[in-house]
Amino acid sequence: MTEHGRRLAIEPDERGDLAVAPLALRLGLRPTRYRQYNQRFVRWIAADGNPLPMANERAEQERARADEAVRRVEELERRLRESSG
Secondary structure, three states: OOOOOOOOOOOOOOOEEEHHHHHEEEEEEEEEEOOEEHHHHEEEEOOOOOOOOOOHHHHHHHHHHHHHHHHHHHHHHHHHHHHOO
């Protein structure tokens, strides 16, 4: 709303996203898998055009990062055993 209480129209960009200038983000529809649903959801969009990760996506990223860390530790342990044996 403007300072006079009037609403301002926000024009969508070429992807149909709506800018939310005070947050430096956009809102847009993106294909998303959430629980048993696989459809387009309204998502917050970063400046690079990618949706911000939802909680379940962040959790999956963290699991993948942890799995990779475990894999690296196991590989280093294997190398250490080979070099000292």
